[in-house]
Amino acid sequence: MASDTLLVSGGRALRPDATVVEADVLVDRGDGRIVEIGPDLMTDRDADETLDASGGIVMPGLVNAHTHAAMTLLRGYADDKPLDAWLREDIWPAEAELTAEDVRAGTELGLVEMIRSGTTTFADMYFHVPEVVAAVDEAGMRARVGHGVVTVGKDDESARADVRESLDVAREYDGAADGRVRTAVMPHSLTTVDEPLLREAVAEAHEDGIPIHTHANETRDEVDPIVEERSERPLSYADDVGLLSDADFLAHGVHVDESEIELLAERGTAVVHCPASNMKLASGIAPVQALLDAGVTVALGTDGAASNNDLDLFDELRDAAMLGKIGADDASAVPAEAAVTMATEGGAAALSLPGGRVEVGAAADLAVVDFDAPHLAPAHDPVSHLAYAVRGSDVRHTVCDGRVLMRDREVLTLDEREVVETARQRAVDLVARAE
Numbered sequence: 001m002a003s004d005t006l007l008v009s010g011g012r013a014l015r016p017d018a019t020v021v022e023a024d025v026l027v028d029r030g031d032g033r034i035v036e037i038g039p040d041l042m043t044d045r046d047a048d049e050t051l052d053a054s055g056g057i058v059m060p061g062l063v064n065a066h067t068h069a070a071m072t073l074l075r076g077y078a079d080d081k082p083l084d085a086w087l088r089e090d091i092w093p094a095e096a097e098l099t100a101e102d103v104r105a106g107t108e109l110g111l112v113e114m115i116r117s118g119t120t121t122f123a124d125m126y127f128h129v130p131e132v133v134a135a136v137d138e139a140g141m142r143a144r145v146g147h148g149v150v151t152v153g154k155d156d157e158s159a160r161a162d163v164r165e166s167l168d169v170a171r172e173y174d175g176a177a178d179g180r181v182r183t184a185v186m187p188h189s190l191t192t193v194d195e196p197l198l199r200e201a202v203a204e205a206h207e208d209g210i211p212i213h214t215h216a217n218e219t220r221d222e223v224d225p226i227v228e229e230r231s232e233r234p235l236s237y238a239d240d241v242g243l244l245s246d247a248d249f250l251a252h253g254v255h256v257d258e259s260e261i262e263l264l265a266e267r268g269t270a271v272v273h274c275p276a277s278n279m280k281l282a283s284g285i286a287p288v289q290a291l292l293d294a295g296v297t298v299a300l301g302t303d304g305a306a307s308n309n310d311l312d313l314f315d316e317l318r319d320a321a322m323l324g325k326i327g328a329d330d331a332s333a334v335p336a337e338a339a340v341t342m343a344t345e346g347g348a349a350a351l352s353l354p355g356g357r358v359e360v361g362a363a364a365d366l367a368v369v370d371f372d373a374p375h376l377a378p379a380h381d382p383v384s385h386l387a388y389a390v391r392g393s394d395v396r397h398t399v400c401d402g403r404v405l406m407r408d409r410e411v412l413t414l415d416e417r418e419v420v421e422t423a424r425q426r427a428v429d430l431v432a433r434a435e
């Protein structure tokens with residue numbers, strides 16, 4: 001019996017086989033693991049801390065497997081443009097003005113938003129990684145973080161410096177925040193990092209056991225030049241530079257052909273599907289059911305708040321299930337259970353991080369979802385609701401690594417009002433500098 005316990009009592013638990021059972025969940029706060037699941041485990045008085053889950057569903061904390069958290073500062077700054085023009089005309093000029101303090105403020109805003117919508121774990125590709133790590137540490141979340149590398153348009157020296165920084169921070173911060181922070185080396189994409197430097201970065205990272213995270217096959221404009229120049233598909237090129245290991249994970253994978261889906265399945269490389277971002281930037285429809293059928297690990301991501309425009313992963317669940325049907329021209333494609341799995345277990349697997357399952361021995365990363373709201377009545381099938389009807393604002397409590405991050409919708413680890421006010425002010429100043 002654990003000596004330092006958190007009891008999540010009175011609710012129903014979503015088990016890894018997608019069944020929902022009446023059960024308390026008992027957590028050892030000392031090692032952050034689930035120690036027991038079952039009815040009436042103990043009285044509230046016997047536990048060191050309790051969370052009331054009555055009427056609700058205890059599910060794994062959601063995993064946002066691809067985002068740029070600090071981009072919350074650019075939420076709504078530029079919309080309604082294709083990816084290339086949006087990046088070059090609006091996003092990159094604004095990002096050039098970002099200070100370390102801005103990144104800290106924007107990241108904290110993103111973390112508050114994620115905690116409030118049941119996300120416990122995320123992958124972050126951005127700059128000023130030490131600030132991101134400090135924010136994750138304070139917020140109590142779990143993350144795989146890295147410095148995004150772009151070398152095109154840079155002279156050799158600054159291109160190399162960018163690669164070095166990505167490798168250096170990945171080595172320095174792996175295992176930070178009591179092990180809740182892991183790292184990856186993050187070349188921005190296959191077209192924005194030159195081949196010799198990409199090869200070097202991948203080889204060095206893998207030598208040290210550090211995974212690679214990159215954007216891949218996001219738009220046709222990104223795929224076509226590679227096919228023209230190299231007479232091979234982008235993921236064949238990625239494989240050639242050594243990139244497709246079973247610990248690596250790719251964002252988007254929208255325009256992948258059959259040979260590339262097979263390659264991903266063979267290599268064990270995961271894909272992070274970002275349906276809202278793909279719709280908003282008109283990037284295309286990822287063949288999610290085909291990826292799942294081939295045995296590829298698929299996770300879900302919001303991408304940055306500037307292309308979504310929020311970080312509520314329940315929106316992604318619904319978008320993934322719906323867009324997956326349009327993509328497959330089949331209403332039975334990407335069913336509710338598959339969407340829920342992608343948002344939880346799929347995400348944890350893609351990031352090689354603990355969590356994603358409510359079972360004994362698993363990390364106590366949990367979201368307790370209230371089912372009292374009118375839009376969730378009646379509840380014939382709770383899994384259907386989690387995919388199609390629940391909103392992030394229905395999350396009552398959020399727990400990560402055995403620690404309560406939000407109780408009764410109050411975030412305990414960050415000062416929500418202060419975080420929102422600071423981010424607002426910094427966003428106004430940032431945009432003024434960029435214009």
Ligand SMILES: [Zn+2]
Nearest residue numbers: 215251303304
């Ligand atoms: Zn992205």
